[in-house]
Amino acid sequence: MVMPIxxxxxxFAETFIPPSIADREIVKHLIQAHLAPLTRGDIQPVGLHVVGGxxxxxxxxxxxILENLNIPYVYINLNSLAKAKAYHAIAQILQKLGGTPYGSLTRLENIVKKMLSGKAFVIVLDEADACPRKELDHLLHFLTRETTVTVILISRKPELIQELAPDTQDSFKYRECLFEEYTQQELLxxxxxxxxxxxxSTAYTKEILKEIAKEAExxxxxxYxxxxxxxxxxxxEYYQTEKITKKHVQEALERVRKTFFETLIAVLPKTHKAVLQCLFNAEQKNIPLSVTALFECVKRTLEKNKLGPITKRQFERILQSLKERNLIFIKKVGLGRGRGFRVYVHLADYLMLT
Ligand SMILES: Nc1ncnc2c1ncn2[C@@H]1O[C@H](COP(=O)(O)OP(=O)(O)OP(=O)(O)O)[C@@H](O)[C@H]1O
Ligand SMILES: [Mg+2]
Incomplete structure (x- = not known):
């Protein structure tokens, strides 16, 4: 009989909350210390902006952390809320407080304001970069001016706050909390x-975990x-082997890369997607694309999809942002003595589905 795996x-589920957080000691202490007043029933008017890839x-x-510190909080994922995100977020807060959310936004806000007055409470706004700026402005403005809650904003975008209206920036006092990409050791x-x-325990070895950590790094x-x-x-399990082997990891890579790529690009603006699409098509045909050739391809793609023109400057900014997200890399290739060089753009290796 084959041992089960x-x-x-x-x-393995996305919603699973592990009993403890591995590593991340510095950030963990920083957040815990920042939230400490709330554990004593006091308020913490300074929020957090949690940023990372x-x-x-x-x-x-x-x-x-919030569960372990036993702090009352509401967790809201702005990405999964329907349109009119400010309204739905306030409705969720009210519901968590035991209220029944119906009526206008102003009505809901008035009730929430009364219920939270002087209270130690945390509101987590996750995937805040997926929220239209106007909605986020409204929400933050209300929470920071009209209530005493601590707002924890989570996003992948370091410059998110700078994109908000000046008066929202004024009223949202926060500390930034950076989540660096994991190293191989941490992933292990x-x-x-x-x-x-x-x-x-019989199904895997440390070597296999190392192999996966190396890829995910x-x-x-x-x-990932x-x-x-x-x-x-x-x-x-499918092949009915006793242990996970390197071959399984290799096969898993091909499958997971594809879905990971799809989720990665699903949240990107259409222009960014067009750039990746052009690169992907070219690499499939083994044609290297210079920056100029890529720009031409992107212009054509956008035109074909009726997405309007794009300037060279906008295009360069998109390249920069894709580079920061580790989706592409840029390589200079010399053209021979005294003939200068050409700059090529490539999809990140892990995105290439062989
Ligand atoms: N330090 C850690 N210890 C244990 N599990 C972790 C740790 N960091 C991340 N994970 C697990 O990795 C997965 C991704 O983590 P999480 O969802 O918190 O990432 P995220 O930064 O919120 O990503 P995104 O920006 O895509 O929302 C989850 O399954 C989570 O439980
Ligand atoms: Mg997340």
């Missing part, structure tokens, strides 16, 4: 914790690491 799939543990860290710790919860994302582990485990 997966003990429980629950720890995809899957760097922002959401899970905040949730685990996270994988060790997760595999213990999800897999039978290319993006620094814990989500966990997804790879889950997929490799499923494959091992």
């Amino acid at each position: 997966i003990k429980s799939r629950v720890p 995809l899957g760097t543990g922002k959401t899970v860290t905040i949730k685990v 710790e996270i994988l060790k914790q997760r595999s213990k919860l999800a897999l039978f 290319k993006i620094g994302s814990a989500r 690491a966990i997804d790879l582990l889950a997929e490799a485990a499923s494959l091992a």
Whole structure:
């Protein structure tokens, strides 16, 4: 009889909250110290802006800390709310406080204001960069001016606050809290914790976890690491082997890369998507694209999709932002003695689906 591989799939689910956070010691202490007044029933008028890339543990860290400190809070994912996000967010807050949300936004705000008056309370606004600026302005303005709550804003965008209206920037006092991309060692710790919860101990070795951590380090994302582990485990089970092997990890990579790429680009603006699409098509055909050729391709793609023209400056800004997100890299290639060089743009290696 073949030994089973997966003990429980629950720890692999996106909504799973692990019993503790691996690593992240400095950031964890900083957040805990900042929220300490709330544990004594006092208020903390200075909020937090938690910033970091995809899957760097922002959401899970905040949730685990708030749960462990036993602070009353509402968690709102702005990305999953329907349009009129300010309205739905205030409605969620009211519901959490035991109220029944109906009527106009002003009505709901008045009730929330009364219920939260002088209270120690945290409101987490996750994926705030997915919220239209006007809605976010309204929400932050209300929460910071009319209530005593502590707002924890979570986003992938360091310059998010600077994009808000000047009076919102004035009223939102906050500390920035940066979540760096995970190193291989940190990813290994996270994988060790997760595999213990999800897999039978006979199903994997430290070497396999290391192999996955090495791959996931290319993006620094814990989500990518966990997804790879889950997929490799499923494959091992499917092939009825005793242990997860390197071959399973390789196969998992091909599958996970594709879905990861899709979720990564799903949140990007259409112009960014057009750039990635052009690069993807070219690399499939093995044609390297220079910056100029890519610009031409993007212009054509946008035109074809009736998305209006784009200036060279806008295009360069998009390239910069894609580079910061580790989605592309730029390579200078010399053209031979005295002939200068040409600049090529490539999709990040981990995005290439061979
Ligand atoms: N330090 C950690 N210890 C244990 N698990 C972690 C840690 N960091 C991240 N994870 C796990 O990795 C996955 C991704 O983390 P999380 O959802 O918090 O990332 P995020 O920074 O909020 O990403 P996004 O910007 O995409 O929302 C989750 O399954 C989470 O439980
Ligand atoms: Mg998150």
